[in-house]
Amino acid sequence: MTTPADVQNVRDPELPGRLLAVERDALIPLLRGRADADFALPVAACPGWTVRDVLAHCSAAFTRVLERRFEEGVFSPESNDRDVAERAGWTNAQVIDELERGMTETGPVIAKAGGVLDVLALGEWVHAGDVREAFGEPGAYAGAGLPYALALLAQVTSLKGHLPLHADLDDADEPLRLGDASGERPPARYIGDGPTLLRLYAGRPVAGAAYELAGVEAAELNIFGG
Numbered sequence: 001m002t003t004p005a006d007v008q009n010v011r012d013p014e015l016p017g018r019l020l021a022v023e024r025d026a027l028i029p030l031l032r033g034r035a036d037a038d039f040a041l042p043v044a045a046c047p048g049w050t051v052r053d054v055l056a057h058c059s060a061a062f063t064r065v066l067e068r069r070f071e072e073g074v075f076s077p078e079s080n081d082r083d084v085a086e087r088a089g090w091t092n093a094q095v096i097d098e099l100e101r102g103m104t105e106t107g108p109v110i111a112k113a114g115g116v117l118d119v120l121a122l123g124e125w126v127h128a129g130d131v132r133e134a135f136g137e138p139g140a141y142a143g144a145g146l147p148y149a150l151a152l153l154a155q156v157t158s159l160k161g162h163l164p165l166h167a168d169l170d171d172a173d174e175p176l177r178l179g180d181a182s183g184e185r186p187p188a189r190y191i192g193d194g195p196t197l198l199r200l201y202a203g204r205p206v207a208g209a210a211y212e213l214a215g216v217e218a219a220e221l222n223i224f225g226g
């Protein structure tokens with residue numbers, strides 16, 4: 001696996017859309033092939049939510065972006081719960097249809113937003129991993145989208161001025177530089193695989209994973225909050 005080098009430390013406005021397109025082609029067929037009962041499975045990373053709830057949250061977020069309704073606070077927990085509740089009467093197929101449309105059409109809007117919505121695309125990819133994990137699918141946070149997700153992680157952490165980190169990845173040809181290295185804090189170091197690094201930055205459990213982390217506590221890496 002090779003991480004696209006041209007997106008490290010320089011914003012590539014098309015990268016979020018490329019990640020979403022790759023993930024759409026993997027996720028949507030998986031969802032359409034699952035039984036309705038599978039959509040009621042709990043999602044460990046989102047306590048209190050089922051697979052359907054997570055998908056409804058994601059599809060609603062895309063629709064908000066497409067309708068240019070992403071003012072401050074629109075992705076708060078309260079807003080997310082309302083979005084899920086509004087889709088309570090939908091069929092699973094309707095939720096998937098909205099999700100597919102969002103993953104197909106949202107990229108250009110994100111590209112023109114100047115970086116403020118880049119993290120949304122990354123978050124949606126993480127949620128796809130949450131769903132695959134709930135299904136018991138192998139490689140929940142890996143697959144064809146992983147190189148793009150890692151590149152977008154570097155882009156997002158740089159734009160957010162996140163703490164600097166140098167990652168030597170087992171499954172990439174080149175080191176990955178994350179965060180803002182222009183400050184006084186020396187870069188932290190990570191050695192391990194890409195999916196584990198993404199789990200750390202997304203606040204997902206990494207129990208049993210083999211990795212090394214120095215110069216930073218794992219909790220400091222979470223870019224999605226508590």
